[in-house]
Amino acid sequence: MSRYTYRLAVKDDAPALLDLTLRAYRPIRELGINFAAANADLALVEYNIRHNMCFIMEEDGKPVATLSLRMPWGPQPGPFGVPHIWWFAVDPDVGGRGIGSTLLAWCEEQMVRDTLKSPAVSLGTAKEHPWLGDMYVRRGYVPVMEKDLGRGHTTVFYKKQLIPAEGGPVG
Numbered sequence: 001m002s003r004y005t006y007r008l009a010v011k012d013d014a015p016a017l018l019d020l021t022l023r024a025y026r027p028i029r030e031l032g033i034n035f036a037a038a039n040a041d042l043a044l045v046e047y048n049i050r051h052n053m054c055f056i057m058e059e060d061g062k063p064v065a066t067l068s069l070r071m072p073w074g075p076q077p078g079p080f081g082v083p084h085i086w087w088f089a090v091d092p093d094v095g096g097r098g099i100g101s102t103l104l105a106w107c108e109e110q111m112v113r114d115t116l117k118s119p120a121v122s123l124g125t126a127k128e129h130p131w132l133g134d135m136y137v138r139r140g141y142v143p144v145m146e147k148d149l150g151r152g153h154t155t156v157f158y159k160k161q162l163i164p165a166e167g168g169p170v171g
Contacts, residue, residue: 004099006106009054009066014045016063017056021045024089033126033153037087048087051075053111057103065090065103069111069121078122079145079157083112085123104139113162120161127154 009017018040025038036044048054048068057065068087070076078084085107090100112121125132127146133156137143141158149155 003059004064004102005058006103006110007056007058009049009056011046011049013056013063014042014049017049017054017066018042018045020063020066020091021087021089023092026092028129031129033129035126037089052086053083054087055103055107055111057099057106059094059099063091064094065099067103067107069107078124079147080120080122080159082118082120082122082159083116085121088123101139108160108162117163119163119165120159122157122159124155124157127156133158 021037021040025035025040028035028038040048051074053069053071055067055069056063057067066087066089067085070078070084070086072078072081072083076086078086085104088100088104090103108121112118122144123136123141125136127133133143136158139160141160143156144159145157146154147157
């Protein structure tokens with residue numbers, strides 16, 4: 001049995017998710033990278049919970065990580081018409097234990113591939129970040145395009161194929 005539980009966040013989770021997010025994104029702020037989550041407030045966390053699939057990973061009932069999926073039909077779709085990973089944070093007090101990798105794999109496999117039946121998933125990160133791009137490439141993400149979104153950095157958009165392309169339906 002897994003030692004972690006996963007669930008969708010609800011509005012009552014917003015204060016705890018804000019605390020976790022601001023602590024996790026401190027190094028991003030120190031790098032001067034303007035990610036929305038890095039400077040979140042309670043209203044933005046509540047918006048994220050309302051409009052996206054905002055997951056909480058818990059250990060012994062305590063949130064240890066969060067990851068959100070923006071849907072192609074939602075208010076902020078990703079660029080490729082597939083679920084888009086956004087707002088990914090691990091509590092720095094429990095970092096270095098593979099929690100982020102575990103949550104990312106769970107989301108890719110259990111939610112995006114097996115539940116949503118999406119053939120791929122996307123995400124974006126700042127080109128200027130010193131190690132995130134390389135980490136995503138090691139996890140099978142392929143850089144597809146770069147774009148200046150007017151946030152003071154260049155966003156690199158990545159895509160990961162989760163279901164191999166086949167010849168299509170028979171019949």
